[in-house]
Amino acid sequence: MTDIYDVVIIGQGPAGLAAGLYASRSRLKTLIVEKEKAGGQIVTTDEVANYPGSIENATGPSLIKRMVEQAKEFGAEMKLDTIKEVELEGKIKILKGEKDEYKAKTVIIATGAQPRKIGCPGEAELTGRGVSYCATCDAAFFEDMEVFVVGGGDAAVEEAMYLTKFARKVTLIHRRDQLRAAKSIQEKAFANEKMHFMWNTVVKEIRGDGIVESMLVENVKTGEVTEIVADEEDGTFGIFVFVGFQPNTKLFEGIINMENGYIVTDQDMRTNIPGVFAAGDCRAKSLRQVVTATADGAIAATQAEKYIEENFSE
Amino acid sequence: MIELNKDNFEEEVLKAEGPVLVDYWGPTCEPCKALMPHVHALAEKYGDKVKFASLDITKARRLAIKQKVLGLPAIIIYKDGQEVERLSESQATAEAVEEMVKKYI
Numbered sequence: 001m002t003d004i005y006d007v008v009i010i011g012q013g014p015a016g017l018a019a020g021l022y023a024s025r026s027r028l029k030t031l032i033v034e035k036e037k038a039g040g041q042i043v044t045t046d047e048v049a050n051y052p053g054s055i056e057n058a059t060g061p062s063l064i065k066r067m068v069e070q071a072k073e074f075g076a077e078m079k080l081d082t083i084k085e086v087e088l089e090g091k092i093k094i095l096k097g098e099k100d101e102y103k104a105k106t107v108i109i110a111t112g113a114q115p116r117k118i119g120c121p122g123e124a125e126l127t128g129r130g131v132s133y134c135a136t137c138d139a140a141f142f143e144d145m146e147v148f149v150v151g152g153g154d155a156a157v158e159e160a161m162y163l164t165k166f167a168r169k170v171t172l173i174h175r176r177d178q179l180r181a182a183k184s185i186q187e188k189a190f191a192n193e194k195m196h197f198m199w200n201t202v203v204k205e206i207r208g209d210g211i212v213e214s215m216l217v218e219n220v221k222t223g224e225v226t227e228i229v230a231d232e233e234d235g236t237f238g239i240f241v242f243v244g245f246q247p248n249t250k251l252f253e254g255i256i257n258m259e260n261g262y263i264v265t266d267q268d269m270r271t272n273i274p275g276v277f278a279a280g281d282c283r284a285k286s287l288r289q290v291v292t293a294t295a296d297g298a299i300a301a302t303q304a305e306k307y308i309e310e311n312f313s314e
Numbered sequence: 315m316i317e318l319n320k321d322n323f324e325e326e327v328l329k330a331e332g333p334v335l336v337d338y339w340g341p342t343c344e345p346c347k348a349l350m351p352h353v354h355a356l357a358e359k360y361g362d363k364v365k366f367a368s369l370d371i372t373k374a375r376r377l378a379i380k381q382k383v384l385g386l387p388a389i390i391i392y393k394d395g396q397e398v399e400r401l402s403e404s405q406a407t408a409e410a411v412e413e414m415v416k417k418y419i
Contacts, residue, residue, distance in 0.1 A: 037348035044344055134385075136342045138343075
């Protein structure tokens with residue numbers, strides 16, 4: 001307990017692991033604390049085609065496995081614990097977890113984000129009962145059935161394409177009249193016979209007794225509300241939700257400067273508190289991808305090292 | 315832990331007396347795989363009071379849907395063949411599962 005780490009990293013996704021790799025390689029005493037499971041959001045992704053240099057057919061889990069190995073090889077410690085309280089203002093930062101208390105000269109926040117919900121009636125009650133936020137987890141239930149995907153960004157379209165391998169029909173419901181996803185992904189989606197599109201449409205309510213049986217959708221242009229009812233033989237359909245993300249930053253509210261819940265940093269990943277850095281999806285920035293998360297992590301670790309040299313050398 | 319399938323589900327779960335925990339999972343479900351060792355540890359700890367079982371849904375999809383399971387992971391406790399409590403998707407953490415199991419011992 002008297003141990004003081006040079007760097008404690010909160011979160012073991014790509015940003016945290018990259019920070020861990022860089023920090024431990026610089027011979028800093030490094031700990032990565034993860035509340036649940038290594039990997040962050042990328043572990044539920046089946047295909048990682050846009051991470052430069054990754055092995056062929058890389059999946060989220062295979063990429064993370066390698067990142068964990070690399071960080072461990074350089075000596076980063078890893079621990080499962082949920083941080084409940086932080087004292088970041090002092091020269092030595094204190095992180096109070098459920099299991100233990102950690103002291104550190106610097107802290108890198110890499111807590112990531114989680115999928116945003118639609119926020120309509122029935123959504124919470126029917127989660128795990130037809131409403132899903134993870135295509136790789138739940139696609140197998142809908143073999144030869146119908147599924148709807150809500151959203152229009154990269155994640156929505158890519159996951160919809162993954163679902164076409166299982167479902168007989170995949171309908172993308174999007175509130176605008178065009179997709180936000182990258183053009184190359186869009187082209188593939190429009191060429192796929194199983195893919196259908198409902199434009200200018202939002203989900204108003206999800207209904208069902210124990211499992212999803214129907215939903216109400218509204219055309220935002222005309223105001224017309226339609227009920228989509230499950231095929232009688234199937235008895236149900238899937239609703240996969242990919243409508244953006246919510247940063248995991250509640251712990252730092254009122255302590256660290258934020259913008260819409262995302263942590264604000266300068267280009268060196270420094271927050272408003274000296275010795276505290278942020279990296280990855282939890283940070284306010286324009287592109288949230290593995291490639292930008294790992295870059296953030298590397299910068300944060302390098303800056304943490306610099307900060308320690310400037311503030312702790314005898 | 316008992317491995318369930320289409321043939322033994324009724325016997326081992328629905329016709330069983332006392333509490334049975336069923337861990338619904340699938341081979342492509344990463345959160346399920348992360349949770350699984352914790353459930354095994356709970357089976358070691360509480361296995362004399364609660365029966366622990368797992369079902370790979372890709373081998374018994376219709377059966378899972380009939381149990382109103384359409385999302386993974388799902389951890390359900392049955393008592394005398396009736397579902398009494400479940401944790402699904404992000405609710406299904408190691409701690410939450412242990413808390414739930416403790417209620418039925």
